[in-house]
Amino acid sequence: MQMNTKFKPLENVPLNADPSPRAISICAEKVNVFYGEKQALFDIDLNVGANEVTSLIGPSGCGKSTFLRCMNRMNDTIDTCRVSGKITLDGEDIYSRDIDVVELRARVGMVFQKPNPFPKSIFENVAYGPRIHGLAHTKTDLERIVVTSLQKAGLFEEVKDRLQQPGTSLSGGQQQRLCIARAIAVQPEVILMDEPCSALDPIATAIVEELIDELRQNYTIVIVTHSMQQAARVSQQTAFFHLGNLVETGPTEKIFTTPDDPRTESYITGRIG
Amino acid sequence: MSILNIFFLVAAIGVSGYFLGRARAKNVSGGDLSKLHSLPGYAGAYVFLWATIPSVLFLAAWLMAAPFMLENTVRTGFPQTEQDTSENNQNLSMGMVRSLAGGLREFSVDERLGLPKIFEEIGPKLNERGIVLGSNGQDFMIDAAYTLIALQDKSRFWLTVIAITTSFIGAVWALSRIAIRLRARNQVETIILAGLIAASSIAVLSTIGIFLSMVAESGRFFASVPPMEFLFGTVWDPRFAAADNPGATGQFGLIPLLAGTIYIALVAMIVAVPIGLFAAIYMAEYASSRTRAIVKPLLEVLAGIPTIVYGFFALVTVGPLLRDISAQIAGIATGDGASFIQAQSVLTAGLVMGVMLIPFVSSLSDDVITQVPASMREGSLGLGATRSETMVRVLLPAALPGIVGALLLTGSRAIGETMIVVLAAGVAARLTLNPFEPMTTVTVKIVNQLTGDLEFTSPQTLVAFALGMTLFFITLGLNVYALYIVRKYREQYE
Numbered sequence: 001m002q003m004n005t006k007f008k009p010l011e012n013v014p015l016n017a018d019p020s021p022r023a024i025s026i027c028a029e030k031v032n033v034f035y036g037e038k039q040a041l042f043d044i045d046l047n048v049g050a051n052e053v054t055s056l057i058g059p060s061g062c063g064k065s066t067f068l069r070c071m072n073r074m075n076d077t078i079d080t081c082r083v084s085g086k087i088t089l090d091g092e093d094i095y096s097r098d099i100d101v102v103e104l105r106a107r108v109g110m111v112f113q114k115p116n117p118f119p120k121s122i123f124e125n126v127a128y129g130p131r132i133h134g135l136a137h138t139k140t141d142l143e144r145i146v147v148t149s150l151q152k153a154g155l156f157e158e159v160k161d162r163l164q165q166p167g168t169s170l171s172g173g174q175q176q177r178l179c180i181a182r183a184i185a186v187q188p189e190v191i192l193m194d195e196p197c198s199a200l201d202p203i204a205t206a207i208v209e210e211l212i213d214e215l216r217q218n219y220t221i222v223i224v225t226h227s228m229q230q231a232a233r234v235s236q237q238t239a240f241f242h243l244g245n246l247v248e249t250g251p252t253e254k255i256f257t258t259p260d261d262p263r264t265e266s267y268i269t270g271r272i273g
Numbered sequence: 274m275s276i277l278n279i280f281f282l283v284a285a286i287g288v289s290g291y292f293l294g295r296a297r298a299k300n301v302s303g304g305d306l307s308k309l310h311s312l313p314g315y316a317g318a319y320v321f322l323w324a325t326i327p328s329v330l331f332l333a334a335w336l337m338a339a340p341f342m343l344e345n346t347v348r349t350g351f352p353q354t355e356q357d358t359s360e361n362n363q364n365l366s367m368g369m370v371r372s373l374a375g376g377l378r379e380f381s382v383d384e385r386l387g388l389p390k391i392f393e394e395i396g397p398k399l400n401e402r403g404i405v406l407g408s409n410g411q412d413f414m415i416d417a418a419y420t421l422i423a424l425q426d427k428s429r430f431w432l433t434v435i436a437i438t439t440s441f442i443g444a445v446w447a448l449s450r451i452a453i454r455l456r457a458r459n460q461v462e463t464i465i466l467a468g469l470i471a472a473s474s475i476a477v478l479s480t481i482g483i484f485l486s487m488v489a490e491s492g493r494f495f496a497s498v499p500p501m502e503f504l505f506g507t508v509w510d511p512r513f514a515a516a517d518n519p520g521a522t523g524q525f526g527l528i529p530l531l532a533g534t535i536y537i538a539l540v541a542m543i544v545a546v547p548i549g550l551f552a553a554i555y556m557a558e559y560a561s562s563r564t565r566a567i568v569k570p571l572l573e574v575l576a577g578i579p580t581i582v583y584g585f586f587a588l589v590t591v592g593p594l595l596r597d598i599s600a601q602i603a604g605i606a607t608g609d610g611a612s613f614i615q616a617q618s619v620l621t622a623g624l625v626m627g628v629m630l631i632p633f634v635s636s637l638s639d640d641v642i643t644q645v646p647a648s649m650r651e652g653s654l655g656l657g658a659t660r661s662e663t664m665v666r667v668l669l670p671a672a673l674p675g676i677v678g679a680l681l682l683t684g685s686r687a688i689g690e691t692m693i694v695v696l697a698a699g700v701a702a703r704l705t706l707n708p709f710e711p712m713t714t715v716t717v718k719i720v721n722q723l724t725g726d727l728e729f730t731s732p733q734t735l736v737a738f739a740l741g742m743t744l745f746f747i748t749l750g751l752n753v754y755a756l757y758i759v760r761k762y763r764e765q766y767e
């Protein structure tokens with residue numbers, strides 16, 4: 001844990017200065033989330049290690065997406081949603097008053113549960129983040145970022161001849177990979193993925209899993225998944241949620257072989273959920 | 274039986290048919306509804322429709338045709354001396370017969386026997402019951418009136434019998450058809466479809482009707498004023514025909530009116546579009562849901578204020594205010610206090626009309642912007658875009674077709690607005706580029722030409738139709754242009 005490391009404001013470290021940003025850790029303490037009167041998460045304590053893939057598993061509606069969205073304050077966009085507790089990113093409380101949410105979201109990228117490409121061309125979709133953050137100084141720079149991002153997301157070969165076509169004309173699985181490419185193009189430090197493979201075929205899934213494994217060298221990754229196999233394949237740490245509670249967390253191997261909690265065991269063996 | 278009663282009776286047969294049909298469908302199903310092709314409710318509706326529609330159609334047809342047929346019969350009974358008179362005269366006589374018959378209906382059958390058969394004598398009797406007739410009646414009309422009454426009664430009797438029998442037969446027939454495999458659902462669907470088609474054809478047909486009548490009347494106008502003179506004339510001076518000047522034709526130049534219309538609408542849009550759009554953006558993206566819940570209805574109230582109110586607001590407040598301010602500015606700048614903005618001016622009308630249009634722009638655009646899927650917004654924010662970046666780069670482009678539509682609607686309103694212009698910019702048809710001077714618009718002149726007791730025979734009044742056509746084509750052009758823009762945009766993005 002690097003809880004006490006001094007938080008360095010991003011302005012001093014241009015995003016594109018270091019192509020392999022130093023990975024950082026996230027630490028949640030007593031996080032409670034309410035949608036209006038309804039409490040969706042109860043006292044979540046979870047540490048997400050740097051350069052690790054952490055997978056969040058649990059039955060539908062247990063609050064995985066909600067927790068994921070706490071980590072880049074995406075929940076701020078929901079009027080009724082209230083978050084209490086503390087979440088630190090590299091030691092800095094992301095819910096403190098003087099944090100810049102916009103900058104936070106540039107550092108903590110997100111791939112959503114449903115693919116949501118913009119109604120723009122494929123190229124513009126990927127170029128969107130770099131343009132906003134001024135990551136490319138020249139047109140060739142921008143093109144390079146777009147191409148590498150698409151390559152990393154395993155989409156480039158399929159779309160290289162039609163970068164000017166609308167992103168919405170792609171198939172569901174392609175759209176999801178486009179969204180992944182869009183997220184990495186910003187070169188975040190943490191990537192949050194909400195069921196990135198739920199719309200993908202096995203081949204595309206394998207590409208994305210490979211990508212996750214590769215990204216782990218430089219990034220910290222949190223992934224929500226409904227596939228036990230996927231969690232077992234890609235993650236080092238696994239957290240099991242149930243009805244808004246974090247039931248159990250630990251090294252993936254341990255969770256899948258000798259879980260402490262009977263609920264975890266029933267879930268991974270397919271008895272609840 | 275009165276028409277209303279027949280109607281109720283048919284409806285009652287229909288409703289009982291509905292319940293009987295439903296019950297019968299349940300019955301044939303033997304308790305297992307899933308065996309039925311259509312649920313019992315559809316069987317009921319099927320019976321209801323068969324019981325009511327043929328009967329009501331018959332009723333409508335009869336009511337439309339019967340008066341003509343009856344009166345024709347009565348007319349053939351007129352004495353030869355009457356038959357020899359002109360068509361117009363016969364029509365008048367028929368009218369007298371009609372009112373006589375109406376008056377006689379105030380008396381019971383027995384009382385009628387005691388009534389005199391002489392027109393001069395029957396008049397006072399009717400007067401006692403509060404019925405006043407003209408004085409130019411003749412005796413034969415009394416007989417004719419009795420004939421008419423007898424025919425009407427007969428007609429009503431058969432109408433009642435046939436309508437109710439039709440309804441009854443329809444219901445029984447439909448009931449007898451109910452079976453497990455009866456496709457009542459599809460048939461009901463067909464009837465609903467027919468109803469919907471009828472409703473939309475009424476809308477389309479009335480548009481076509483309005484257009485055709487305008488074409489016909491404008492044609493009459495262009496018979497006396499050449500189209501070129503109308504379209505490109507720069508002087509509007511229609512000079513009403515007066516006693517000392519009967520054959521006055523005047524000049525009907527469209528240009529000053531068109532210029533005024535476009536100028537004032539332009540000023541209004543320059544005011545309304547930015548303010549309205551910014552307000553919409555604020556409400557859609559920045560305002561908390563509580564602020565939104567207060568501000569949006571308030572803006573919509575603004576849209577509900579009648580335009581005449583804006584008009585006198587302009588006349589009493591804005592116009593004089595602008596004039597005084599300009600006088601002060603002139604005083605400071607040149608030392609002489611002559612105001613350069615007149616109280617009635619393009620600027621006054623444009624400003625006030627702009628204020629009136631703000632809620633249209635903002636409310637419509639706000640709806641469109643909030644309809645963009647939330648996932649677009651989240652996607653952009655999740656990449657670290659600010660709210661305004663999200664708005665400009667994602668939400669507005671995605672909402673563009675709707676926003677164009679909203680602006681178009683607003684533009685059409687600006688062009689069609691009359692009351693504000695009359696009060697704020699005057700009625701003088703002038704051609705000027707100075708926004709501080711009065712001008713007027715097409716709609717104002719239409720009102721102007723048609724106020725008072727007029728006959729549509731002179732170019733002075735017929736010109737209203739030509740002006741109407743002009744407005745029609747302007748709005749049509751705007752619509753087509755907007756469609757083009759939207760389509761172009763769509764190709765790019767979807």
Ligand SMILES: Nc1ncnc2c1ncn2[C@@H]1O[C@H](COP(=O)(O)OP(=O)(O)OP(=O)(O)O)[C@@H](O)[C@H]1O
Pocket residue numbers: 035040059060061062063064065066067078080113
């Ligand atoms: N915007 C919202 N408003 C109100 N309640 C919400 C909202 N989003 C989620 N919830 C509630 O919060 C709880 C957790 O939802 P969440 O989306 O986090 O579940 P999840 O674990 O991601 O489920 P899934 O696997 O189906 O995606 C659910 O009970 C859900 O109904």
Ligand SMILES: [Mg+2]
Pocket residue numbers: 064065066113194
């Ligand atoms: Mg979810």
